[in-house]
Amino acid sequence: MIVLLNDYFYSKFGDQANLNVFSNDCFEFPPRVSNLTLLSSNSVTLNSNQTIGWEIVIDSGGGIKISYVFIHVISNLDKKGYTFEFYPNSTSWETTIGIALSPETTPSQIFKIYNATIIDERGIRSDHIDSFKVDEIFSNQSPIYPISISPFYLFDLSLFSITVNSPFITESVPPTITLVTLPFENVDDFLQYSIFFQLVSTDNVGILKSHIPQVYLSHSSNYGDLQIFQCNTAINDTSETTCNYYVTCKVEYGYGIQNPVSVLVYGVVDTSFNVASYSSLSESQTFDFNGLSNKKTPSISSWTPLTPYNNKLTIFGRNFPTSGGSAYLYYTDSDIDNLVTLKFIHSSSVMAVLEIGQGLKPFVVYTQNSNNEKSNKVEIHYLGIPTSSSSSSSSSDDDSTLPPVLCFDNCGGTSRGTCIPNVGCNCKSPYSGINCLSETIKIPKPQTNTTSPDSRNEFPISGSDIKLNTIISIVALRELDFQGKQVNIHYFDSWNFTTISQTNFTYRSPILKNNQHVSNISVAMEWHEQSTTITFAKQNLTINPSTLKYYISLDKYPFASSLNTLDLIIKSMFKSSQTDDVCGSKGFSLNDGNDYMTLQIGTYSFEGKFIKKAIINGNRIVTINNKLLNENQLNSNSTITKEKDSSNQLSSFISIEIPHYDSNVLLDPSFSVLLDSNESYKNSENSICTSKKSSKLTTAQIIAIVIVSVVFVIILALFIIVKFSKSDKFLSIRIFYYKLFKRFKKKY
Structure with a gap:
């Protein structure tokens, strides 16, 4: 085979060897501030309480939604300043950046917009950083990344600053810090405990409440290592000149047993911006935490x-x-x-x-x-064995003691699937299930949801009066510690929607932690009308026709610990219009190297396929676990509600367990509706059934009605005959009914 490179063609044809692509829709400009107006003026004299700031209008310029806005305002005295975060989700958006000031507590200073970041739904951003000196970047080397365009490029820099003149007279005496209550210990659980104490800061003029001090515990081990733990500090009680801080420090078991512990405090600020710090060592105060050293609880x-x-x-x-x-x-x-x-x-x-x-x-x-x-x-849990799929009412699963990679029912025969030893049944399209006895049925494409990646579909079954409903919803993301305890949970309630094609859509949503925007989730949905083969995590995967495919990616996430993991919770619901003489059941099983969630009602089932592989940090393939959350696990999260299961309506919450990662992670579930060869029967292990309500009469009921009717007619006739027996006109009638009565008696 001869391979000709671009150099060869360029030497022959020059610029004609280049492929030039032109597009009429190539808008790549970042979002911008289209209007910036001062609330008052850029020079303010404080004679009374007043609010300074800016009116800001943000425009994408191309009909593209604004996803995220961050603005940071500081002053020449207050470097911490004020931060403002917004999630507009609109193409044009207006807001007010306001800062309330009082002449009694505010010294003269100059406020300015220090930095700002605006991101649109495509992920394109514009950034402003005050005093950004481009020359310094180019003085030694070329920048690794292109310089961002400022969202304020339309406006003069004079609009960015506001000078405040105040009658407030500053003083130079810093505030004082006192340890009010001595640290005491309290057991949180078996692996760590908390240290509690209170601080109080006082100042002759006033304490700046917006500056929360940083508090640390410092301890030196016998080996000379300095161990420092940062504590959580909250304002407990306050007045104009006094502020009480409640401090909580979570430390490891054994901390402070070898040597005494000291308390360090930084960043208590008064209204004149004098900064105070504190060390218990300077006060000749140290603390021993030996109370737990004698505890022998395992x-x-x-x-x-x-x-x-x-x-x-x-x-x-x-x-x-x-x-x-x-x-x-x-x-x-x-x-x-x-x-x-x-x-x-x-x-x-x-x-x-x-x-x-x-x-x-x-x-x-x-x-x-x-x-x-x-x-x-x-x-x-045993390695490679999925979590039991049944709830507390039906969690006794005999099959859970069997290896989950056996082939059942001969995989439906050679026309439906083949058995792979120690893997399970490899089904041929359009068949599916652990035994390949289920067949994907053709259903209409779900209606496009422009507000979230939740998929709702309702469709009739051809040749019957049954209607089926399916719902798929991405509910929440949980951060769990190594013991499985919840550290943080974020519920997805705001998404940015983008249309890629008629069958392909993307959604993007911010992830919050402690009310801060820390990461993003992107969801791509693709409808497969025909059978398709795709590759994910170096696996060739067959996508059956009428299947909804999800591609889920998470950006870098700030784990609280390198031992922590994430849990992505996906809700599935399946409903049938058939209410009489029907059974419903759910299952979760391992087959063909993938986890399968099945909600079955009668002869129809809704199947979710969860691949046990994920791609993290760009190219690393790892094995992950998927599990069906039971009732107890859902009750621990009161915001997640689960509808009650019935014979014609079932729901499940699947948790995709995501390992600790550095930069990003990619997941790959899919969903389809199947026709099952085996109906969900009353004697199935976790079935919910309704009895048959029939308006038809049984054979025994019909015979009884006939007998009663005939007897009634005979009795009525006999009564008439007796009544008129003396009349010659009824003699022939009497003879007829007598013969009929004898024949009836002989027959029955």
């Missing part, structure tokens, strides 16, 4: 991964019983009172090896010392 901090059928579990922690203690296990799908006593193969105060028996079902384990003090309870 605690489990980690454990080794558990492979299927491994009968030994190694746990790590502290204060494990070396003698006279015990360990217990109970399965997550059984009563907590059904405890299994475990044998210690090895035990020290920090590590224990337990004999747990062979199995695949998830379980909870904890230890207990001779004083009946219990450790924390940890839930253990």
Whole structure:
């Protein structure tokens, strides 16, 4: 094969070898400020309380929505200043940046817009940074990234600053800081505890409440390492000249046991912008936290991964019983009172090896010392085994003890699928399911939702009077610590919509943490009318016809700890118009290397396919877990509501567990509606059923009605005959009914 490069063609044809592409729609300009007006003037004299600032109008210039606006105002005295954040989600947007000032607490100073960032729905941004000296960038080397265009490029720099003249007389004495209450310790859980104390700052003129001081605990270990913990500080009580701060410091177990701890305070500011700091060392004050050193309550901090059928579990922690203690296990799908006593193969105060028996079902384990003090309870899952899909009412799943990679029902035969050992059934399009006995049915494309990536679809089934409804919704993103405890949760309620094509749409939404915009989520939805093969995470995946495909990506996220993970919660709902003589059931299973969520009503099911792979940091492929959240896990988040399941309406919440990552992550679920060869029966394990309501009469009922009717006619005739028996006219009638009565009696 001969390969000719561009250099060859260029040498032959010159500029004609270049491919030039022209477009009439190539608007790439960043968002801008189209109007900037001072609320008063750029020179203000404070004689009374007054608000200074700007009226700002932002325009995308091309009919593109503005997604995010950040503006930071500082002064020559106040470098912390004031920050303003907005999420407009409109093409043209107006707001007021206002700062309230008082002549009694505000010294003369110059305020200015220090920096600003505006981002549109395409991700294109404009940035303004005060005194940005481009020459300094080019003096040594070329910039790595192009210089951003300022959103204020239409306006003169004189509009950016406001000079405030105030009668307030500044003083030079900084405020004082006093430790009001001595630090005391309190156990939060088995792995950390909190230190609480109060500070008070006083000033002759006034304390600036907008400046919250930074408080630290400092401790030097026996090895010479300096250990510093930053604390959370909140204003507890305040007056004009006094401010009380309530301080909480979360520290690791054992902190401060070896050597005393000192308290450091920075950044108490008065209204004259005098800054004060404090060190308990300078006051000859240090504190000992030895109260926990004598506590012997056992605690489990980690454990080794558990492979299927491994009968030994190694746990790590502290204060494990070396003698006279015990360990217990109970399965997550059984009563907590059904405890299994475990044998210690090895035990020290920090590590224990337990004999747990062979199995695949998830379980909870904890230890207990001779004083009946219990450790924390940890839930253990076997590697490669998905979490049980059933709820608390039907969580006893016999199949959970079997390997989830077996092939069932011969994979529907060679025309439907093939069995891959240790993987499961590999189904041929349009068949699906763990046994390939389900077939994707053709349904109409869902209506386009321009407000969120929630998909709602209602359609009739051809040849019947049944209507089906499907709903898919991306609900929330949770940050969990290494114990599975929720650190932060963000609910998605605002999205920016973009149309790529008639079958492809994208949505983007900000992610908040502590009310701060920290990251973004992007969702691309694509409708596949025909069977398609795609590649994701180096896997060739078959997309069945009439399938809705999601591509979900998350930007860099500020994890509170490198041990923390994320949980993306997706809601699915399936509803049928059939209400009589129908059963509904749900399932969650592993097959063909993927997790399958199934909501089945009668002979129809709604299937979600969750690939157990994710791409993180651009090119790294990792294995992830997907699980069906049960009722208890949903109840811990009161904002997430779950409709009650019935025989013709089912819902599920799937959690996609995202590992810790640095820059970005990409996920790939899909959804389709199937026709099942096997109906959801009343004796199915977690079925919800309704009885048949029939208006037709049974055969026995019809026979009884006929007999009663005939007897009634005979009795009526006999009555007439007896009544008129003396008349010669009724003699022939009497003879007829007598013969009829004899024949009826002989027959019945």
